[in-house]
Amino acid sequence: MRYPLTSRTDSSHRIALGFAAAAFALHIAFANRYDVFRDELYFIVCGRHLAFGYVDQPPMVPVLAAAMYGLGHQTWLLRLPVVLAAAALVLVACAFVRLLGGGRGATVMAGAATAFAPMFLGIAATLNTTSFEPLCWTLVAYLIARRIILDERSAMLWCGAVVGVTLEIKDSIPLWLIALAIGLLATGARRILATRETALGVLIAIALVLPNIVWQATHGWTIVELLTNGAHGKNVVLAPLAFIGNQIFVMNPLFAPI
Numbered sequence: 001m002r003y004p005l006t007s008r009t010d011s012s013h014r015i016a017l018g019f020a021a022a023a024f025a026l027h028i029a030f031a032n033r034y035d036v037f038r039d040e041l042y043f044i045v046c047g048r049h050l051a052f053g054y055v056d057q058p059p060m061v062p063v064l065a066a067a068m069y070g071l072g073h074q075t076w077l078l079r080l081p082v083v084l085a086a087a088a089l090v091l092v093a094c095a096f097v098r099l100l101g102g103g104r105g106a107t108v109m110a111g112a113a114t115a116f117a118p119m120f121l122g123i124a125a126t127l128n129t130t131s132f133e134p135l136c137w138t139l140v141a142y143l144i145a146r147r148i149i150l151d152e153r154s155a156m157l158w159c160g161a162v163v164g165v166t167l168e169i170k171d172s173i174p175l176w177l178i179a180l181a182i183g184l185l186a187t188g189a190r191r192i193l194a195t196r197e198t199a200l201g202v203l204i205a206i207a208l209v210l211p212n213i214v215w216q217a218t219h220g221w222t223i224v225e226l227l228t229n230g231a232h233g234k235n236v237v238l239a240p241l242a243f244i245g246n247q248i249f250v251m252n253p254l255f256a257p258i
Contacts, residue, residue, distance in 0.1 A: 016091055023089075031080075036069075043062045051210055081127065099150075113252075
């Protein structure tokens with residue numbers, strides 16, 4: 001039996017909302033089951049001393065931590081932004097699937113993978129700078145895809161805003177953006193790079209992150225020193241195949257083909 005396009009779309013929306021609600025319920029149910037993590041305590045203290053930057057991170061997570069914990073000393077309140085980000089990731093991933101032409105089956109797979117992958121469950125268990133990366137990075141890719149597929153020029157402006165906010169959370173997204181730009185340059189999608197909207201998106205991102213850049217510049221680029229020192233013991237170094245194997249394991253081997 002053939003269903004109208006609007007019926008299939010409505011069904012996919014309901015599937016996405018269902019998985020997002022399941023992710024939200026799961027995380028919020030366990031958000032009070034263990035006390036404030038040491039990193040969260042550090043973020044709270046940093047946030048109570050407002051600045052445009054800190055030695056090892058941009059300001060947004062400390063500000064969120066101090067604000068949410070200030071509403072009441074409850075871990076579920078502290079972790080609420082992360083819980084919302086986990087649910088939003090499901091919605092964005094499912095919307096991405098629909099944009100690429102996927103139907104209800106593809107939406108189910110995307111919803112299940114993003115809602116219940118072990119790594120996503122783990123990084124959304126506490127408020128930390130990594131917790132927002134899956135949502136922010138997926139949203140950037142989704143917006144770029146809207147620009148390419150739907151010729152939605154305003155998507156690049158929103159993309160710049162998301163990149164700017166992401167840079168105020170953690171400094172790692174430029175590495176992914178470089179790889180993404182190389183991929184775009186290698187295809188016909190390169191046409192979206194030399195446009196007014198893309199240039200404006202870049203300016204929006206720079207404007208949003210500029211306060212933190214100024215802070216880093218006036219404090220000796222502490223983040224560079226941190227990353228340099230981290231290469232000598234703090235950060236794990238893996239061979240390429242070992243890294244790929246670990247990624248398959250932490251995301252759940254059953255989800256790897258997806």
